[in-house]
Amino acid sequence: MDTAFTIFLIAVSIIAIVLIWIFWSFAIGAGWEPTSKKIVKKMMEMAEVNSDDVVYDLGSGDGRIVIEAAKRYNSMAVGIEADPIRVLWSRIMVRIFRLQNNVKITWKNIFNQDISDATVVTLFLWKNINQKLKPKLLGELKPGTRVVSYIWTFEGWEPVKADNYENIYLYIIGESDK
Structure with missing residues (x-):
């Protein structure tokens, strides 16, 4: 597999995981914002x-x-x-x-x-x-x-x-x- 394509797949996977993590909070009823x-x-x-x-x-x-x-x-x-x-x-x-x-x-x-x-x-x-x-x-x-x-x-x-x-x-x- 091409190295550039592997890096692309890893980057897309990381972005997908982060987006799922962020939207998970909204799905359960509260987005996360740290309290000062x-x-x-x-x-x-x-x-x-x-x-x-x-x-x-x-x-x-x-x-x-x-x-x-x-x-x-x-x-x-x-x-x-x-x-x-x-x-x-x-x-x-x-x-x-x-x-x-x-x-x-x-x-x-x-x-x-x-x-x-x-x-x-x-x-x-x-x-x-x-x-x-x-x-x-x-x-x-x-x-x-x-x-x-x-x-x-x-x-x-x-x-x-x-x-x-x-x-x-x-x-x-x-x-x-x-």
Whole structure:
């Protein structure tokens, strides 16, 4: 086989894999855009995360929120991510920061994972996914559980706190959903 043609096939294959990876995120309901460290810090502060908390990040991407919760607040944290490449990356970062005792990254669909032990839930998903999550959050989370959403609100719920400049919204189960 001609070397130029082999290089062409490899390049096309790499491009195809990258495109599938990118569109996979959209197919499952949320494209990936990393949340800035500044926003992560504000989300944690708004939720008043502390060492007694169990923080769940739904659609955890590269793991930055759960890593921050464990590093800065000594919380237990669980990231749920459907993208296997981001799960692998997150697990590597958890090991690099030596947070294996505080952070667990799971490769799951957020709708099929039990989140009932969460005291704080963070998310940066699309509005329609937030709406689909409402019954799950109400059915599994205990009253008083804090839910922090970046960018998208929950229709019909009233935030307890809102940073309208940064688009961060804090909801509390049993208060916001009345």
